[in-house]
Amino acid sequence: MIERLRKNGNLSDEELKAMIESSSDDQALFEAADSVRRAHYSTDVYIRGLIEFTNYCKNNCYYCGIRNSNRTVQRYRLTKEEILCCCREGHALGFRTFVLQGGEDYFFTDEWICGLIAEIKSLYRDCAVTLSIGEREHDSYQAYFDAGADRFLLRHETVDSDYYRILHPDGMSLENRISCLWDLKKIGYQVGSGFMVGTPKQTTEHIIKDLRFLQELQPDMIGIGPYIPHQSTPFSNCESGDMRLCLRLIAILRLMFPCALIPATTALGTVDKKGRELGLKAGANVVMPNLSPIKFRNQYELYDNKICTGEEAAECLRCIRKRVASIGYAIVTDIGHVKKFSCLNSGEGL
Numbered sequence: 001m002i003e004r005l006r007k008n009g010n011l012s013d014e015e016l017k018a019m020i021e022s023s024s025d026d027q028a029l030f031e032a033a034d035s036v037r038r039a040h041y042s043t044d045v046y047i048r049g050l051i052e053f054t055n056y057c058k059n060n061c062y063y064c065g066i067r068n069s070n071r072t073v074q075r076y077r078l079t080k081e082e083i084l085c086c087c088r089e090g091h092a093l094g095f096r097t098f099v100l101q102g103g104e105d106y107f108f109t110d111e112w113i114c115g116l117i118a119e120i121k122s123l124y125r126d127c128a129v130t131l132s133i134g135e136r137e138h139d140s141y142q143a144y145f146d147a148g149a150d151r152f153l154l155r156h157e158t159v160d161s162d163y164y165r166i167l168h169p170d171g172m173s174l175e176n177r178i179s180c181l182w183d184l185k186k187i188g189y190q191v192g193s194g195f196m197v198g199t200p201k202q203t204t205e206h207i208i209k210d211l212r213f214l215q216e217l218q219p220d221m222i223g224i225g226p227y228i229p230h231q232s233t234p235f236s237n238c239e240s241g242d243m244r245l246c247l248r249l250i251a252i253l254r255l256m257f258p259c260a261l262i263p264a265t266t267a268l269g270t271v272d273k274k275g276r277e278l279g280l281k282a283g284a285n286v287v288m289p290n291l292s293p294i295k296f297r298n299q300y301e302l303y304d305n306k307i308c309t310g311e312e313a314a315e316c317l318r319c320i321r322k323r324v325a326s327i328g329y330a331i332v333t334d335i336g337h338v339k340k341f342s343c344l345n346s347g348e349g350l
């Protein structure tokens, strides 16, 4: 089955179910995924600098620590100057992609966001700007794109409408989230999507639907990570997602989407000390170190015990570089190097 998935990039629902639910072939699955990642990306690992610029959010997703109703969070917003300072530091460290992530915070108007994007792009002409700010109107997405934004991360979270209701309160809409993703694609963004693994009451069938949706959407990046409870959410008593299942899904994604950028996420590194290393060995090829100012790091708490909240960006990068090297891969920051891979346009990996 693994061989067929590698060859055809696809399996039937029944076969996927068997593969997702059994851990007996994990080693062979991870090795197959690693060989496909090496064929396309050698041992390269790309870095994306994450700037968590606001933890205000109008939404109330049951799983998320910065949900609007959580009164225990100390809210913060970075100023433009603080964000630019993160970019300056990141650029000096070799980052060429800045990911602006936040809750859905309409304090930041389209005009303000466009101004910020234009400024980053004019200061750092060799850099990509990625937005991860949730659902907005088509015309807002278009305006950010016109201002210079290159990429957008918006995990679909789930495509099952009943399951969507278990994770989100009334007033939020699955249809809207999915139509946002298609809007982003149509506008011309490189799009990242994905979902959490092991959210309460998630079934294999839900996950298979997610994989099918990703096959339709064909995103450039696919981010998955284990669900981790946050103490001040309605799901506080639920269990974390299973790391092995998450690793298996990373490997399946690599075999289904040989060219995709797949991050070894912070959540994976939080459920297990070696989670990110294991993710990379199972087919992931991106890490997203944190560039946010240290004084706000632990306020962007989507889940409990999030790692990397106490280290400066430089220290974070040094640590992840060492971890990546310890398993035989290498973080790349050299543009000349990236060009040779057929999966990416020139410089895109950076």
Ligand code: SAH
Residues within 6 Å of the ligand: 063, 064, 065, 101, 102, 103, 104, 132, 133, 134, 135, 153, 154, 155, 157, 195, 196, 225, 226, 227, 228, 229, 230, 267, 302, 303
């Ligand atoms: N507001 C933006 C950014 C969300 S944070 C948006 O809506 O896209 C980025 C991702 O973190 C989310 O898409 C979700 O999949 C993940 N996340 C949120 N809460 C989490 C939790 N408790 N455990 C693990 N991942 C979580």
